[in-house]
Amino acid sequence: MTGVIESFGALGVFLLMIPESACIPIPSEVTLIFSGVAVHQGWMSFPLAVLAASGGNLVGSLIAYALGASGLLSGVPVAGAILRRWESLLDRRGMRAIFTARLMPLARTFVSLPAGARRVPLAPFVVLTTLGCALWAVAFILVGLLAGAAWSEISSVLGRVLLVLGIAVLAFSLLHGRGSGDDGEGDLSASA
Numbered sequence: 001m002t003g004v005i006e007s008f009g010a011l012g013v014f015l016l017m018i019p020e021s022a023c024i025p026i027p028s029e030v031t032l033i034f035s036g037v038a039v040h041q042g043w044m045s046f047p048l049a050v051l052a053a054s055g056g057n058l059v060g061s062l063i064a065y066a067l068g069a070s071g072l073l074s075g076v077p078v079a080g081a082i083l084r085r086w087e088s089l090l091d092r093r094g095m096r097a098i099f100t101a102r103l104m105p106l107a108r109t110f111v112s113l114p115a116g117a118r119r120v121p122l123a124p125f126v127v128l129t130t131l132g133c134a135l136w137a138v139a140f141i142l143v144g145l146l147a148g149a150a151w152s153e154i155s156s157v158l159g160r161v162l163l164v165l166g167i168a169v170l171a172f173s174l175l176h177g178r179g180s181g182d183d184g185e186g187d188l189s190a191s192a
Contacts, residue, residue: 005034010044010052017056021133022063025109028053029140036144046145050137057133058126061112065125068116086114095124102132 004012013035020028035049044052067073073083089097098120101111115125 005031005038006043009038010048013044013049013052014056014059017053018060018063020109021057021060021112023067023110023113025106028057028108028136029105032137032140033144033147035137036141036146037148038144039141040145040148046141049141050134053137053141054130054134057137058130061129061133062126064110064112065116065120065122068113069119071117073113073117082110083114083117086111087118090114090118090120095120095128098125099128099132102129103136108132108136 004016006012008015013031016026016031017028020026020031032049032053035044035053038044039046039049068083086097093100098111098115101107112125112129
């Protein structure tokens with residue numbers, strides 16, 4: 001990932017952020033922290049890094065929204081169960097669930113699917129997604145900016161830790177959803 005940013009700058013950040021929001025759980029945290037390192041080293045400006053990250057997240061989120069709206073996932077048992085839990089959450093908490101999910105690991109990756117399936121109005125979805133993704137990007141780019149020269153240690157350790165954490169949260173969510181016999185009334189963090 002770091003090579004893409006080194007080679008392509010802000011375009012690399014944009015391209016790396018698309019799959020993360022299109023339901024391919026690539027840790028955006030690593031991309032954003034390295035973007036902060038790039039800002040620290042003068043390869044790109046802070047506003048450009050935030051804009052590229054937010055733009056990539058929005059494009060990926062629109063892809064996932066379209067996939068959710070297509071109905072293709074409702075026939076997949078695991079995906080269908082997750083969609084039902086998220087749709088229940090959207091019914092209870094409304095649009096703020098979309099914004100809140102954008103600030104949470106893993107949940108931010110998948111929230112667009114149920115939003116699309118529920119056909120959340122596109123304009124508010126885009127606004128809330130952009131705001132939430134921009135806040136996420138600012139936070140992690142600032143971490144990278146502060147980390148500066150210590151990047152080589154952070155990238156290898158943080159990337160592995162976040163990937164393992166993401167898989168553990170997904171596994172817990174799936175097991176919790178199957179084993180509890182609940183009716184989809186879980187909270188936002190358990191619904192990802």
